[in-house]
Amino acid sequence: xxxxxxxxxxxxxxxxxxPKCSAACAVRTDVPAAMKLYxxxxxxxxxxxxxxxxxxxxxxxxxxxWKKSCYGHCVLNARxxxxxWHSIEAEISIPYLKKVHPRTGIDxxxxxxxxxxxxxxxxxxLELREKGCAVTxxxxxxxxxxxxxxxxxxxxxxREIIDQYDRILAEAGVGFAGGTDVNAMKFSEIRRxxxxxxxxxxxxxxxxxxxxxxxxxxxxxxxxxxKNPSAxxxxxxxLVIGGGxxxxxxxxxxxxxxxxxxxxxxKTFENMPANSMEVQEAINEGxxxxxxxxxxxxxxxxxxxRKCENVVKSDGRIATRMIEGSDHEVEFGSxxxxxxxxxxxxxxxxxxxxxxxxxxxxxEGQQTSLPGVFIAGDYILGPATVVEAVESAKxxxxxxxxxxxxx
Numbered sequence: 001x002x003x004x005x006x007x008x009x010x011x012x013x014x015x016x017x018x019p020k021c022s023a024a025c026a027v028r029t030d031v032p033a034a035m036k037l038y039x040x041x042x043x044x045x046x047x048x049x050x051x052x053x054x055x056x057x058x059x060x061x062x063x064x065x066w067k068k069s070c071y072g073h074c075v076l077n078a079r080x081x082x083x084x085w086h087s088i089e090a091e092i093s094i095p096y097l098k099k100v101h102p103r104t105g106i107d108x109x110x111x112x113x114x115x116x117x118x119x120x121x122x123x124x125x126l127e128l129r130e131k132g133c134a135v136t137x138x139x140x141x142x143x144x145x146x147x148x149x150x151x152x153x154x155x156x157x158x159r160e161i162i163d164q165y166d167r168i169l170a171e172a173g174v175g176f177a178g179g180t181d182v183n184a185m186k187f188s189e190i191r192r193x194x195x196x197x198x199x200x201x202x203x204x205x206x207x208x209x210x211x212x213x214x215x216x217x218x219x220x221x222x223x224x225x226x227k228n229p230s231a232x233x234x235x236x237x238x239l240v241i242g243g244g245x246x247x248x249x250x251x252x253x254x255x256x257x258x259x260x261x262x263x264x265x266x267k268t269f270e271n272m273p274a275n276s277m278e279v280q281e282a283i284n285e286g287x288x289x290x291x292x293x294x295x296x297x298x299x300x301x302x303x304x305x306r307k308c309e310n311v312v313k314s315d316g317r318i319a320t321r322m323i324e325g326s327d328h329e330v331e332f333g334s335x336x337x338x339x340x341x342x343x344x345x346x347x348x349x350x351x352x353x354x355x356x357x358x359x360x361x362x363x364e365g366q367q368t369s370l371p372g373v374f375i376a377g378d379y380i381l382g383p384a385t386v387v388e389a390v391e392s393a394k395x396x397x398x399x400x401x402x403x404x405x406x407x
C-alpha cells in the first residue's frame with residue numbers, strides 16, 4: 001500500500017469519540033488521536049505517543065491479529081470497509097524505532113531482576129528504568145527478543161526491527177545476562193540479590209501429543225524448529241499438527257524451504273485460534289489443510305489419523321469428538337507438532353508458591369504468594385499475543401512499584 005493510499009485510508013477514519021478499535025486493543029491504543037496527528041503530518045508526535053503507550057507498536061503493527069482487535073472492531077465494518085489502521089501504524093512506528101532514546105529516572109536504590117527477555121520482560125525493564133530502578137534481564141538466549149527473535153519467522157518480522165531493542169535496552173542501562181539458564185538454585189540466588197523479581201518467561205515447553213510412537217526421530221516440535229529452521233533437514237511431505245499461530249509460522253516456513261506441507265487440524269477453519277489473515281496467507285502459498293482429523297498413533301513413518309466431528313451438547317455448546325472406526329494411515333517425511341505450549345515452573349522446585357487450578361496464584365499487581373516475586377506475559381496469561389504481553393507487563397510494573405514504594 002503506497003503513501004497516497006494510506007493518506008486516503010486515514011482520511012476515511014471517523015475519529016470516533018468512543019472508539020471501538022481502541023477498546024478492543026489490549027493496551028488501549030488511542031487510534032483517533034494518532035490518526036489525527038498523522039493527518040496533520042505530525043508523524044513523529046504520533047510515533048512517540050504510540051511508543052510510549054506500547055514500546056512494541058512497530059512489532060504489533062506487523063504481527064497483531066487485527067481482525068480480533070482494531071480492524072475487526074472498526075465501526076466501518078458495518079459498511080464492510082474497516083480502516084486499515086495497522087498499515088498506517090507500521091508506517092509511523094517502524095522508522096521511529098531508530099530514533100528512540102529511552103528515558104531513565106533518578107536512581108532510587110532499588111534493584112529489580114527480570115527473568116525473560118521477550119516483549120513482557122523488555123516492556124517492564126524499560127518502564128522500571130524510567131522509574132529509576134537498576135534492572136537486569138536474565139534470559140536463556142544470547143540476545144533479547146524472546147519469541148520475536150527466536151520464534152516468529154523473518155518473513156513476518158524483520159530481524160532489523162528486533163535488533164533495535166538491543167540498542168534501546170543498552171542505552172537505557174538495562175543489564176542483559178544472556179545465555180543464563182535460571183534454574184531453582186539460580187532463582188533463589190536472584191531473589192537474595194534483588195529487591196523484586198519479575199518472571200516474564202514465554203511459554204517455551206511444547207505440549208506433547210501423548211500418543212504411541214511420538215518419540216519417532218522425524219517428529220519435531222514446532223517451537224524448536226522455529227528457533228533455527230536452517231538447523232533442521234526435514235524430509236518432504238511435512239505434516240503440521242495444530243491450528244494456532246505457531247502452526248501457521250511452522251507450515252509457512254517449511255513450505256518456503258521447499259517442502260510439500262499439509263496442516264492437520266481437529267476442528268474447522270472457523271475454530272482455528274490462528275490469525276485468520278495468516279491462515280489465508282498459508283492457503284495462498286499452496287499449503288494444504290485437512291480438517292476434522294487428529295493423529296492417534298505413529299507407526300513408523302505413518303500417522304494414524306482419526307476423523308472428528310462437531311456435536312451440539314445439551315447446554316448448546318459445540319464440542320469436538322473423535323469418530324470411532326474412522327482411522328486411516330497417512331504417510332509423512334517429517335511431522336511438526338504445534339498444538340500448544342506450557343510455561344516452565346521448574347524454577348520453583350525449591351520455593352513453593354501457591355497455585356490455583358494449575359496456575360500461579362497472583363494478586364491484582366501480579367505478585368505471587370512469594371513476597372516480591374511477580375509474573376507477567378505467558379506466565380500469567382498462558383500463550384499470549386505480543387500486545388497482551390505488553391499490557392500484563394505494565395500491570396506488573398505497577399505492582400512492583402507499589403511493593404517497592406516508588407513512583
